Amino acid sequence: MRSGFSMGWLLSFQLAAADVLVIESYRSQFEWDKSYLFGIHEELNPSIELATFEMDTKRIPMNQFDDAAEAAWHAYRQHQPKVVVLGDDNALRLMLPKLYDQPISIVFLGINDNPRHLLSEFSGQAKVTGILERPLFVRNLSEISRVLGRTDLRIKVMFDSGVTSKIAGEYIVTQFEQIKAGLGIDVSVHNIATFREWQAQVNQAQSQGVDAIFVGLYHTIIDDQGHNVAASTIMKWTNQHASVPLFGFWDYAVGKGKTAGGVVLFGESQGRTVAQLVNRILNGEDAGLIPIKIGTQGRAIYSRSEMTRWQLKPPLQWQALE
Incomplete structure (x- = not known):
């Protein structure tokens, strides 16, 4: 049945x-x-x-x-x-x-x-x-270095633990291994199953010396009872509790109350x-x-309100959202 x-x-x-x-x-x-x-x-x-x-x-x-x-x-x-x-x-x-x-x-x-x-x-x-x-990871590293005004960055990339997220995370790790020599950038990729672990990763970022978080996919996160947590809930909580600037790989993750921007896929x-x-x-x-x-048709976009919040200035070529 x-x-x-x-x-x-x-x-x-x-x-x-x-x-x-x-x-x-x-x-x-x-x-x-x-x-x-x-x-x-x-x-x-x-x-x-x-x-x-x-x-x-x-x-x-x-x-x-x-x-x-x-x-x-x-x-x-x-x-x-x-x-x-x-x-x-x-x-x-x-x-x-x-x-x-x-x-x-x-x-x-x-x-x-x-x-x-x-x-x-x-x-x-x-x-x-x-x-x-393919997440436009290499392009994002270059652009975010411009936004933050530094090249010696520590970046945390956060995904849920779904099938697509694991594949995307492995791709990013492979890309970074190929280009990291001499960059002075440190990147860690995290595939996260539970909301509790997601919250811990966000809360620990500043004390870990992280300069920015990339929010990847966040749609299969579960709570302590094993129930799916709404994606909007995860993004809202992340935005409200982040102690370092947030960036994204997909267009729907950028905007007021979300991430500040990124070279995103549509x-x-x-x-x-x-x-x-x-x-x-x-x-x-x-x-x-x-x-x-x-x-490969990515587009650099940013949220005016989120860039203002983090006191960041986007490159002139980036497209503005609210």
Whole structure:
């Protein structure tokens, strides 16, 4: 018998046929998903029928991931799309084994992991292309040194303990190891499971000699009872209790009451690029011949109120928010 979550999933989509089915790792109310879905809708040919399905893997426990994948598979069979868009790592990891031998095109976005092994293991009828997502860490180090007016910095990078966060954290460590010689910068990356540990990391920053905190992903944090803590609660608490400036890697983390700024990734840009690929595929282009690319369209943005709070002056090229 399926769990209550699965029954909710099975009732959450319409059964009409669709040209394109977007299977979200997370949910449409999540700011990243909301942003890339907006980009898809803006760029997609208006004649194309689009459906979405939410796996909600930021909030459900990992032991329900297989149920979510099964429900997404059921949605695929009901919609019978020509193209499936897989949003983020969990959707690709859970759904490619189910979809790889279907007569469809698959376009992925927001993938932090290296998909090469997965794509070689599950190779069949489906034609696959997509966009990789990489936090713009090296660019941020350079820009934050300018903002803080120093190069001898100690930076703390904080992520939750979700699958995507662990992959992103490993990528940042690898990037830093390649460039750290002679920089005089110290970087520590933390994957954090509980709100209590998150709070401790923030509270200890100043006494540890940390000059700035980068807030990565913070959406799978749990409380002492094992319940998911709302992302807005985590960001609000972090902003109110931080003793050093906060910066971000994603656009939704920057703003009044959030982080002060950063060279950030935008879900909208990945959504627009995916929609352009889908348009090409539905016009007859072979998805298997479209190269996988890395999304590099980062933008330097800052919050006026947060920069003022920390008495920092952003570079002139940065785009201002409230």
